[in-house]
Amino acid sequence: MAIAQAALNDSERYDGVARFLHWAMFMLVAAQFTVAWTMPPIEWGTEPEILINLHLSLGVLLMMLVIARLAWRLTHAVPPPVAGTPAWQRWVAELTHFTLYALLLVLPLTGWAAASARGWAVTLFGIFRLPGLVPEDARSGFKAGDMHADLLSWALLALVGLHVAAGLYHQFVKRDGVLQRMLPRRR
Numbered sequence: 001m002a003i004a005q006a007a008l009n010d011s012e013r014y015d016g017v018a019r020f021l022h023w024a025m026f027m028l029v030a031a032q033f034t035v036a037w038t039m040p041p042i043e044w045g046t047e048p049e050i051l052i053n054l055h056l057s058l059g060v061l062l063m064m065l066v067i068a069r070l071a072w073r074l075t076h077a078v079p080p081p082v083a084g085t086p087a088w089q090r091w092v093a094e095l096t097h098f099t100l101y102a103l104l105l106v107l108p109l110t111g112w113a114a115a116s117a118r119g120w121a122v123t124l125f126g127i128f129r130l131p132g133l134v135p136e137d138a139r140s141g142f143k144a145g146d147m148h149a150d151l152l153s154w155a156l157l158a159l160v161g162l163h164v165a166a167g168l169y170h171q172f173v174k175r176d177g178v179l180q181r182m183l184p185r186r187r
C-alpha cells in the first residue's frame with residue numbers, strides 16, 4: 001500500500017511545533033541516557049559533580065519541554081491515522097504514545113524527588129533553582145530514585161525501542177508515509 005510520500009498535505013502531518021518538540025526531546029533523552037550511564041555511581045553522601053549536575057539540568061529542560069509538548073498536544077489537532085491501518089495497530093500506537101508521555105513526565109518527577117531527598121540543588125544550568133519536591137532525607141524520595149534508575153528508565157528505553165521499530169517498519173516494510181508525518185516537509 002505504498003503512497004506517494006512527498007504528497008502528504010498539511011493535515012496529514014504533525015505541525016512544525018509538534019515536530020520540533022518531538023525531535024528536540026529525542027536528542028535530549030539520548031543525551032540524558034548517555035550522561036546517566038557515564039556519571040559516577042550515586043551512593044549515600046555522593047556530592048553532585050559536573051556530570052550529575054548536567055543530568056539534573058538536562059532533566060529540568062526535558063521536564064519543561066514535555067509540559068510544553070503536552071500543552072500543545074492537548075490544544076492542537078493531530079493527523080488522523082493513515083488509511084488502512086488495522087484497528088489493533090492504531091490501538092497499540094495510541095497506548096505506546098500515551099505511555100511514552102506518561103514516562104516522560106514521571107521520570108523527571110521521580111529524578112527531582114530523588115535529588116531533593118539527597119539535598120542536591122536542582123537548577124537549569126544555574127539560571128534558576130527548583131524548590132525541593134520532597135524534604136531532605138525523605139524515604140519517599142529515595143524510593144522514587146530507585147524506581148527512576150532501576151525501573152522507569154528501562155521502561156522508557158524498551159518503549160522507545162518498540163516505537164522506533166514500528167517507525168522503521170512503516171518506513172521500510174509498509175512504506176505508507178507514517179515517518180514522513182514527523183519529518184520536515186520535502187522541498
Ligand code: HEM
Binds near residue numbers: 056060107113149
Ligand atoms: C527522561 C529523563 C531522564 C532519564 C531518561 C533519566 C535516566 C536516568 C538513569 C538511567 C539513571 C541511573 C543511572 C545509574 O545507573 O547510575 C538516573 C539516575 C538519576 N537521575 Fe535521572 N533521568 C531523567 C531525568 C532526571 C531528572 C529530571 C532528574 C532531576 C531533576 C534526575 C535525577 C536523577 C538522580 C538524582 C539519579 C540518581 C538516582 C538515585 O539513585 O537516587 N533524572 N537517571
Ligand code: HEM
Binds near residue numbers: 180
Ligand atoms: C526518545 C525517543 C522518542 C520518544 C520519547 C518519542 C515519542 C513520541 C510520541 C509521544 C509520539 C506521539 C505523538 C502524538 O501523537 O502526540 C511520537 C510520534 C512519532 N514518532 Fe516518536 N519518539 C521518539 C523517537 C522517535 C524516533 C527515533 C523515530 C523514528 C523512527 C520516531 C518516529 C515517530 C513517528 C513517525 C511518529 C508519528 C506516529 C504517527 O503518525 O502515528 N520517534 N513519538
